Amino acid sequence: MVLAMLRGCRRLLHKSKTLYTYRIQHQETTISSCYYSVRHHCPTEELRDFGLPNTTWSQNLRNLYNKFMELSKTGGWTRIPSHNTIAHHLEGDPLETGIGKRMFLRNLDSDGLGFEYCMFYNKDERRMVCLFQPGPYLEGPPGYAHGGCIATIIDSTAGAGAVYTCGSVMTANLNITYHKPVPLGSTLFVESHVDKIQGRKVYSSCHIQSYDGVILHAEATALFIKANQ
Numbered sequence: 001m002v003l004a005m006l007r008g009c010r011r012l013l014h015k016s017k018t019l020y021t022y023r024i025q026h027q028e029t030t031i032s033s034c035y036y037s038v039r040h041h042c043p044t045e046e047l048r049d050f051g052l053p054n055t056t057w058s059q060n061l062r063n064l065y066n067k068f069m070e071l072s073k074t075g076g077w078t079r080i081p082s083h084n085t086i087a088h089h090l091e092g093d094p095l096e097t098g099i100g101k102r103m104f105l106r107n108l109d110s111d112g113l114g115f116e117y118c119m120f121y122n123k124d125e126r127r128m129v130c131l132f133q134p135g136p137y138l139e140g141p142p143g144y145a146h147g148g149c150i151a152t153i154i155d156s157t158a159g160a161g162a163v164y165t166c167g168s169v170m171t172a173n174l175n176i177t178y179h180k181p182v183p184l185g186s187t188l189f190v191e192s193h194v195d196k197i198q199g200r201k202v203y204s205s206c207h208i209q210s211y212d213g214v215i216l217h218a219e220a221t222a223l224f225i226k227a228n229q
């Protein structure tokens, strides 16, 4: 009887050890393959423009994209190419050195899961428009985008607007009022404007609306500081 119990315990211990080992091995595989994937894709990947339509884009996103492409033909608006490292955006960027870097908004290998967006710039009006579709990995409240990712797309739109207007900048201040939750998978119209430039200080405003302009989701003001020359 005691012997049988001991054998039972040994079997249990062996089973749990096997399971534990499997979990550890599985985790290691997952972590190292993720790490590999990030490292691997950054420096060697063929330059891809992520700001072009892909199969995950909703019809609303495509319609807005087509509208701005039409506007681009008559002047005023220019589509901004969107790559996965900052080095491909800012010429001579010192951050180009080193491997494994990836822009936060472009750090997923699959389309449609995270930040799906494209931008258009109007130089005369100092305006940047970002057409944005938040994917399922950006969930905060169930079914809605996390506030931090809303801040990210605002920072990036207003930041890119400041960069295209004045050259390299850093965000010094970002103030956001969240009016209405942003449904995942919806199409958003994000628009920023450079309001004032004072020495190295660039003051911008930004808002996020639903694709049809009916819902105002968020409003923001931002201060960017131009890089020391």
Ligand SMILES: CCCCCCCCCC(=O)SCCNC(=O)CCNC(=O)[C@H](O)C(C)(C)COP(=O)(O)OP(=O)(O)OC[C@H]1O[C@@H](n2cnc3c(N)ncnc32)[C@H](O)[C@@H]1OP(=O)(O)O
Residues within 6 Å of the ligand: 089, 155, 156, 159, 160, 163, 169, 170, 171, 172, 173, 199, 200, 201, 223, 225, 228
């Ligand atoms: C196409 C692709 C484009 C992608 C765009 C992506 C956009 C994403 C942008 C980011 O996420 S940047 C990352 C987040 N930001 C940071 O990590 C910034 C951290 N802070 C800093 O590095 C420095 O504080 C900063 C560069 C902002 C300023 O430092 P500096 O030493 O260069 O400037 P300084 O402190 O001398 O201040 C210059 C002026 O700005 C003013 N200033 C600086 N910070 C301020 C602040 N926070 N609020 C108000 N004013 C500020 C400061 O008073 C002064 O005003 P005056 O010229 O009138 O004297």
